[in-house]
Every structure is written in structure tokens, then in C-alpha cells.
Amino acid sequence: MGTAARPRGAPEPLKQRVNRCLLRLSDRDTEAMAAAELDAIARALAADELAAFVSAVSDARPTDKTPLRRHSLRLLALVAASHPREAVAPLVPRILAAALRRVRDQDSSVRGALVDAARAAAAASASAAAALGPLADALLHEQDQCAQLAAALATVAAVEASPLTADLASYLHKLQPRLLKLLRSNAFKAKPALIALIGASAAVAGDAEVTASIPCLREAIASDDWAARKAAAEALAAFALEYKDLLMTYKSSCLAYFEARRVDKVKIVRDSMSRMIEAWKEIPDIEEEELSSCTAPASLSQRRSSLISSCFLRLKLRSIGDKEE
Numbered sequence: 001m002g003t004a005a006r007p008r009g010a011p012e013p014l015k016q017r018v019n020r021c022l023l024r025l026s027d028r029d030t031e032a033m034a035a036a037e038l039d040a041i042a043r044a045l046a047a048d049e050l051a052a053f054v055s056a057v058s059d060a061r062p063t064d065k066t067p068l069r070r071h072s073l074r075l076l077a078l079v080a081a082s083h084p085r086e087a088v089a090p091l092v093p094r095i096l097a098a099a100l101r102r103v104r105d106q107d108s109s110v111r112g113a114l115v116d117a118a119r120a121a122a123a124a125s126a127s128a129a130a131a132l133g134p135l136a137d138a139l140l141h142e143q144d145q146c147a148q149l150a151a152a153l154a155t156v157a158a159v160e161a162s163p164l165t166a167d168l169a170s171y172l173h174k175l176q177p178r179l180l181k182l183l184r185s186n187a188f189k190a191k192p193a194l195i196a197l198i199g200a201s202a203a204v205a206g207d208a209e210v211t212a213s214i215p216c217l218r219e220a221i222a223s224d225d226w227a228a229r230k231a232a233a234e235a236l237a238a239f240a241l242e243y244k245d246l247l248m249t250y251k252s253s254c255l256a257y258f259e260a261r262r263v264d265k266v267k268i269v270r271d272s273m274s275r276m277i278e279a280w281k282e283i284p285d286i287e288e289e290e291l292s293s294c295t296a297p298a299s300l301s302q303r304r305s306s307l308i309s310s311c312f313l314r315l316k317l318r319s320i321g322d323k324e325e
Helices: 014-025 031-044 047-057 066-082 085-100 108-124 128-141 145-161 166-183 191-205 207-221 226-242 248-259 267-281 286-291 300-310 317-324
Strands: none
Touching (some): 014 031, 031 047, 031 066, 047 085, 066 085, 066 108, 085 128, 108 128, 108 145, 128 145, 128 166, 145 191, 166 207, 191 226, 207 226, 226 267, 248 267
């Protein structure tokens, strides 16, 4: 017996409508129209329809064409960003699990959509562990270079979007030593993106994480990978701008080390090195700090927030991704 026909005038079931549009994404002639319809569906969902929609757009197949792979991730980001946090928060693990099915995708536009999905999911998450746990797990265990890069970029985006809470700081405090260990691993290839993550995480986690990051970032300054050298220089420059009082004891030895590597063969790295050195020169000497102790330093929360907004969270993540390929 065949399936009963839908009565004329009856609304098309959500899953059927979504699947129809997803199929049309693979056709260049209907892609734009299908994408617009899916976006409209995502924005208009009722709270009790969110889970069904997420399931419908989460089915990853190896044979999917690029527009379908990319837009399914954009839809996950759109759902997370367009609906109340209390409605989306329970779905964050499912959204991230669906996004991470694309973590090995070699297409940079798909990688960018994955990063956007991670950012939106983290902003809607009820806890740091729910937002960052799946991403950190992929970062720490993936062996594929594309997956390492995507996971690192997505985790940076998630840190950027997460509310600055004690819960987030505590989570990153525990994660930071593992990130520093990963940076020294020869098996991990996406070093520039990981360096950006180390900087952003340290800025949130606290002073101890900032100082613990300095030795690894110094080592990265001498890396054979010019993009890693540039990322390390940018991270160290941002630390110097925001943590002057914390880095006074490091100033002398670090400046000597940096000056010895100032003349890099890659121009954009030389420029980053010069900016970093100038920033470190602005760190007071210990004697100067003792004489100017009447000046109150910025609060820790102000420094962290400023560092995130002024440097790491404005990194051109996709640009790093393209250079790493």
C-alpha cells in the first residue's frame, strides 16, 4: 500500500521540506533559491522544531557536494544565533557533533562555515565544557592536518564567543598545559592556529597561564614555519601591550632573544617581529615600576577583555587557514 498523499493545502512536513531544499543545494541552478528558503525556515522555527531541524541538516555524507556541505554548517550557526539561548543550549552538543563531522574537509569555505558554527554554538552554550569539550577533544586527538587546523580555528572562535565567566577561566586553566604540550609535538602541524588559541586561552585563564605560555611562544619565534613565527610574534606583542606589569621580569632576557631574530627572511614576519620588539621595549624595567608604584594597574578582567578584543579575537582565522594549507 503506498503512502497517503498529503491533502491539498496542508503544510509540507518540516523534514520533507528541509530535505527537498538540501537536495536543491547541489544544483547550481537552484542553489541560491534553496539556500534562501532554508535560511528562512531556520529563522522561523518554533522552539519544539529546533531539534528536528538540527537533525535534518546534520546528516553528513562523503558524496555531498561543496555547497551542501558548506550551507548545512551555516544553517547550524544560523539556528544557534537566531533563537533564544535557553532553547538552543540543550542542542549545543548535537550542533557541535554535526559540525565536527566536517572537521577533515579540505575545502576552506567548509572549514570557515565550521568555525562559524562553533562560534555560534559557544555563544549559546550553558557551560564552557559543553562548548569547548568536543572541540578540544578533536584538537588534541586528530592526526589529519586539515582536521587539526579546523579544530584549532574552531576552538579559537569558541573561546572568542564564550561569555567571560569563572567557568570558562577554570576550563581553560585546565586545558592550557595540554595546548602547550601539543605545540611542542611534531605530530601537530597547524601551529599558527594553535598559537592563536594559546594566546586567547591564556588571556582568559589568568596571569599564570600568560607567564606559562612565554617559553613556548619564545621557541615558536625560532620555528622553521614562517606563519608560526609570525603568529608567535603577534601573540607576544599582545601580551606585552596588556600585561606590562606581569612581564617585567621577562623583559631583559626576552628582548635579547627577540633582537637576535629580528631580521627574518620573510617581510611580513620581520614587520611582526619589529612591532613585537617595540611593544616589549615599552614594558617598564623593574626599577621604573618601583618608582611609579603610585599608578594603579588595570584590573585583571579589564586586561583580559582588552587583550581578547584587541588582538587574538581579531585574528584573520581563515587567512591563517589558507596559509597553512
